[in-house]
Amino acid sequence: MTTHIAALGLCKSYRKGKIEVPVLHGVDMEASRGELVAVIGASGSGKSTMLHLLGLLDQPDGGRVELDGRRIDDRPDRERDLMRNRTFGFIFQFYHLLPELTALENVMMPHLIRSGLFAYIKERKAIRRDAEEMLERVGLGHRLTHQPSELSGGEMQRAAIARALVGRPEVLLADEPTGNLDAATGQGVLELLRDLNRERGLTMILVTHDQQIANQADRVVRLAEGRIEEWVPALV
Amino acid sequence: MYKYLLCWRYLRTRYIALASVISVMLGVATMIVVNSVMAGFADKMRDRLHGVLADLIVESSSFEGFINYEEVMARIKDVGGDDILAMAPTMETPGIIRFKVGPEYRTQPVQIIGVHPEDRAKTGDFAEHLFDEQGNPIPPSFAVSDELKARSPAGQRLRELRQEEPDAFLDATREYLEKQQDDQVPTHGAIVGYAIATYHLGNDKPDLFLAGMGSKISLAFPKHGRTPEAGLDAFTVVGYFKSGMSEYDSTHVYVPLEQLQRARNLIDPESGKGAVNQIQIKVREGADLDVLADKLQLGMEKLAEKRFRVWTWEQKQGPLLAAVAIEQSILNILLFFIIAVAGFGILAIFSMIVVEKTRDIGIMKALGASTAGVRNIFLGYGLLLGAVGSGVGMIGGLLFVRYINEIEKVLSVILKHKVFDDSIYYFDRIPTLVEPRTVVAIVAGALFIAVMASVWPARRAAKMHPVRALRYE
Structure with missing residues (x-):
């Protein structure tokens, strides 16, 4: 299998006042196309930071991020914005839906960001239908016009998944997607992700601190003390 | 497209921001009323001055x-x-x-x-x-006229005498009264x-x-x-x-x-x-x-x-006309400060909204929104607020001007004394003159201030680091 996305020697430190706190020092990892990789590690081990670097939300102090063998982390802002919109999909622990918008509007968001006013007017029906279909796929067909505050945690995460996938990204980056859900709901969300991964051939990187969840991935890596420490074969 | 959607949604859901534009609204309305009334007075005065001279x-x-x-x-x-x-x-x-x-x-x-x-x-x-x-x-x-002459005391007496039979004494009296009448009239x-x-x-x-x-x-x-x-x-x-x-x-x-x-x-x-x-x-x-x-x-x-x-x-009337013009411009400067003050209100509330929206800004950036895009959301929001404030202010001001005499009557009844004393100006109604150019200038000025007040918060929102914004609680 070919490498789809890869981190090579990623370094990142944060500044807390005057002290530099190193978070990642030399993280190497890769995911093949269509692979579901789980990253586990204790809290504060830098899992989220790694995910942000992979998804171009942040820039590494050292090392590089490659997509299909091409370096992407040093691209200009415009291009990075575009890749976040088209290539990557993000899912967060706290769902991060926009509270002023309905579920449908939230899911339409990547399309809305992509298109200008006139492009939207031209394609609004297609955009809307796309978002509706995606919401139906995650089982929220009956919740289109609800505000996030009217949805349950599981529903919000499903809406967030629909939002992450509506723009047809190649890589899905999930940051503790079940971290805020009870076990049964979390399992449901996970199964949905697993199905979508198979259905669409999505490359998925799933960050979690839960071994149970990690075990459902194709492959598990452990992040500890700023490095990928060991490769754990998945126990399917 | 998302910018317009979010501007619009923020406008409809943040009532506190609408409160901040009330001062813009009042400022615009006051400026329109004051300018219209002063222009009306000046116009009427010029008219009358010109009529006499x-x-x-x-x-x-x-x-x-x-x-x-x-x-x-x-x-x-x-x-x-x-x-x-x-x-x-x-x-x-x-x-x-x-x-x-x-x-x-x-x-x-x-x-x-x-x-x-x-x-x-x-x-x-x-x-x-x-x-x-x-x-x-x-x-x-x-x-x-003869009528005026007849109205004088001597004239009235003469008219009474006209009924009587003429004789020498009467003639003498009449002659005397005619003299008196000439003196009186x-x-x-x-x-x-x-x-x-x-x-x-x-x-x-x-x-x-x-x-x-x-x-x-x-x-x-x-x-x-x-x-x-x-x-x-x-x-x-x-x-x-x-x-x-x-x-x-x-x-x-x-x-x-x-x-x-x-x-x-x-x-x-x-x-x-x-x-x-x-x-x-x-x-x-x-x-x-x-x-x-x-x-x-x-x-x-x-x-x-x-x-x-x-x-x-x-x-000939230079000083008087100049005085009115000076009064009007000084009033305009003072009133414009009201709108400027409103601008700082918008600045303060906007800064708060940006803080409140920190995580949303992070989300939008994660979804691919550009720095300029995020900035434009808040600039557009400022413009929209300014438009609402100055629009409502304009309508309110124009309505006030339209019904100013009715309002004056109601106020006079409530306050129990005449607000507009017509004896000072001899105007039976308060004169007003709405100059479209002035109205446009006032509204444009208010919009400009609203946008200027949102520039700084919008820049701050745009510059926010997405990761830090996402982690913000």
Whole structure:
């Protein structure tokens, strides 16, 4: 299998006042196309930071991020914005839906960001239908016009998944997607992700601190003390 | 597209931000009302000033004036050509009016103006400002009617005697009474400023006439001669001059030109012509008054050096008009500060909203929104708030102006005293004039301030690091 996305020697430190706190020092990892990789590690081990670097939300102090063998982390802002919109999909622990918008509007968001006013007017029906279909796929067909505050945690995460996938990204980056859900709901969300991964051939990187969840991935890596420490074969 | 959606959604869900634009709204409304009322006053005042003063005035530098006014008028016609529509020779002199009110005499300084009433009417709105006791318009004439004569005490007695059989005693009485009547009702009429002749009671009561129609007034004025000497003459009140400009209505007394010339010893014994010290000129509409005034001044200099001065009506009233303009601009500056203060309100509330929206900004960036895009959300939001504030303010201001007289009535009832006292201005309604240019400038200024106030918060939002924004709790 070919490498789809890869981190090579990623370094990142944060500044807390005057002290530099190193978070990642030399993280190497890769995911093949269509692979579901789980990253586990204790809290504060830098899992989220790694995910942000992979998804171009942040820039590494050292090392590089490659997509299909091409370096992407040093691209200009415009291009990075575009890749976040088209290539990557993000899912967060706290769902991060926009509270002023309905579920449908939230899911339409990547399309809305992509298109200008006139492009939207031209394609609004297609955009809307796309978002509706995606919401139906995650089982929220009956919740289109609800505000996030009217949805349950599981529903919000499903809406967030629909939002992450509506723009047809190649890589899905999930940051503790079940971290805020009870076990049964979390399992449901996970199964949905697993199905979508198979259905669409999505490359998925799933960050979690839960071994149970990690075990459902194709492959598990452990992040500890700023490095990928060991490769754990998945126990399917 | 997401920018418009979010601007719109924020506008509809953040009521606190709407509260911040209330001050913009009030500022815009106040500015529109103040400007409209002041423009209305200024316009009305200019109208009235212009109505009383002719377009151009050729004035003699000497108080005694000039005898050869026909020559001067011919010269004016020569220089001005078709632009000159009408001219009126005028003799204006300061003086004192005296008339009997009850047992006492009332005396006050006035401006005595000798005119040919028909000529004067052609050079301005003179005729439109003439009224009788009942407020009916009267023609521009100084003729003392028989009716007025009959109204005098002697006249009334004469009328009674007319019924009786004539005999020698009656004839003598009649002769005596006729003399008395001539004394009580002088041959020459005068049109007196309304505020001189009346007393304003206010509270919707009719004005009290101190010098009624047909009553006798005495005028004193300086006579022509080496040593100043007072001249005296008596006139009959045949009408009132009411222009609405209290400055004029309380000082002007119009009398027949020839009579004033005679009384002031200003008639040349050889030619029999009298002197005037002003020529009032009516100019074709659309002619440039300043240019024409300069041209006439030059023409007059050629006729006689330094003897004439040509004024436009605006120059004559320059200080008054300038004062109004200055008042208006100072008020505008002060009121604009209100909107500027509102701008800081928007700045403060916007900064809070940006903090509140920190995580949403992170989300949008994670979904691919650009820095410029995020900035434009908040700039657009500021513009939208400004538009709502100035739009509502504009509508409110215009409605207020439209119904200002009704509002004034309601306020007067509530406050139990007249808010707009018409006796001061003689306006029965508050004059307003909405200038579209001013309204546009006010609204544009308010929008500009609203946008300027949102620039800083919007930049801060745009610069936010997505990861830090996402982690923000």
